[in-house]
Amino acid sequence: MLSSKFIHAFTRQIYHTNLITSATFNVIKKHNSTHTKNDLVLVDVNDKTGFSIVTLNRPPVNSLNLELLSAFSSVLDDLHKNNSRGMILTSSSSTVFSAGLDINELYKPDMDRVRKFWTSLQDCWIKLYGSSFPTAAAINGHAPAGGCLFAMCCEYRVMLPKYTIGLNETQLGIVAPTWFMATMKNTIPLRQAELALTLGKMFKTDDALKLGLIDEIAENKEDAIHKCEIFLKKYQKIPQTARALTKQSYRKNDIMELENNREADLQLFFLAISDPRVQSSLGKYVAFLKLKSRMKPILEAVKFLKGIFKSKKKKN
Numbered sequence: 001m002l003s004s005k006f007i008h009a010f011t012r013q014i015y016h017t018n019l020i021t022s023a024t025f026n027v028i029k030k031h032n033s034t035h036t037k038n039d040l041v042l043v044d045v046n047d048k049t050g051f052s053i054v055t056l057n058r059p060p061v062n063s064l065n066l067e068l069l070s071a072f073s074s075v076l077d078d079l080h081k082n083n084s085r086g087m088i089l090t091s092s093s094s095t096v097f098s099a100g101l102d103i104n105e106l107y108k109p110d111m112d113r114v115r116k117f118w119t120s121l122q123d124c125w126i127k128l129y130g131s132s133f134p135t136a137a138a139i140n141g142h143a144p145a146g147g148c149l150f151a152m153c154c155e156y157r158v159m160l161p162k163y164t165i166g167l168n169e170t171q172l173g174i175v176a177p178t179w180f181m182a183t184m185k186n187t188i189p190l191r192q193a194e195l196a197l198t199l200g201k202m203f204k205t206d207d208a209l210k211l212g213l214i215d216e217i218a219e220n221k222e223d224a225i226h227k228c229e230i231f232l233k234k235y236q237k238i239p240q241t242a243r244a245l246t247k248q249s250y251r252k253n254d255i256m257e258l259e260n261n262r263e264a265d266l267q268l269f270f271l272a273i274s275d276p277r278v279q280s281s282l283g284k285y286v287a288f289l290k291l292k293s294r295m296k297p298i299l300e301a302v303k304f305l306k307g308i309f310k311s312k313k314k315k316n
């Protein structure tokens with residue numbers, strides 16, 4: 001049976017696609033500016049296509065904290081209300097799409113804040129995975145864990161070469177929630193999803209393409225956005241309501257599973273992050289990331305010296 005919330009969402013969709021007049025769309029068309037949600041999420045509507053480029057903008061790595069998730073959730077609401085023609089999700093970083101959940105939200109959490117954090121993540125997933133408007137991701141950098149989740153929620157993925165993408169949770173000693181798993185199962189073959197999830201595997205761009213985790217490789221961010229636009233344009237000839245309801249029907253079991261069990265999912269999350277083994281794993285990971293970040297200049301200097309050494313050897 002469909003949940004009342006889901007029926008409401010469907011009804012709203014029909015309302016939006018059928019009854020809202022072109023006046024709503026004109027509002028979008030007139031504005032070709034960049035809107036901000038606390039600067040954490042930038043929205044740029046293209047007046048020719050009606051497509052919105054939504055840019056995650058939380059340097060250095062777009063790790064998903066409460067504020068970023070709340071801003072993203074509110075952007076998704078706006079796109080829905082404005083009957084968006086399509087969304088392209090990307091990042092303002094030149095090397096990272098999103099580093100996934102902000103580990104600082106999970107490690108030694110404030111319980112009041114972490115409740116809001118997880119609820120916001122649930123909101124974003126439900127709104128993005130079940131969006132009435134078509135979505136594509138221009139993955140212009142690494143996309144581990146939550147970064148991969150948001151990319152997989154989109155209907156099309158274009159990625160730049162030599163980055164990595166995947167749900168790496170098991171490598172951190174944590175279990176990806178069932179709705180993360182469901183999103184991956186909806187993207188790549190079941191058997192491959194099981195292997196990827198249990199291994200916590202991160203895929204390089206080429207391998208991700210072979211697996212079907214991404215759909216295309218682009219030369220640079222501009223090319224990725226262009227390829228996403230070509231994908232979104234394919235829907236311009238398809239009646240909006242039929243397209244939206246087909247997508248939502250396809251994804252409805254996964255969405256209803258979470259919609260109907262949000263509190264239980266929250267309790268499971270609390271249970272996981274209260275486990276001392278999980279906290280110890282996260283603590284080690286935070287320390288590793290910090291160390292890696294501090295070692296960067298040294299590693300780069302070593303790489304540079306190696307390069308000089310190699311070229312001298314070649315000359316001799």
Ligand SMILES: CCCC/C=C\CC(=O)SCCNC(=O)CCNC(=O)[C@H](O)C(C)(C)COP(=O)(O)OP(=O)(O)OC[C@H]1O[C@@H](n2cnc3c(N)ncnc32)[C@H](O)[C@@H]1OP(=O)(O)O
Nearest residue numbers: 061063099100101102103104142144145146272289290293
């Ligand atoms: C029961 C719970 C279920 C939870 C479900 C989902 C879990 C998740 O989403 S957990 C998040 C998993 N994410 C990762 O494993 C990615 C970790 N990060 C990286 O691998 C690299 O940072 C990345 C490849 C994304 C980028 O590499 P670099 O460009 O080389 O950047 P740095 O590694 O130097 O990082 C810069 C800076 O950012 C901090 N950082 C990185 N990732 C995170 C993160 N996920 N959360 C919080 N902070 C993060 C890193 O520590 C550096 O900070 P400083 O030390 O202050 O410079």
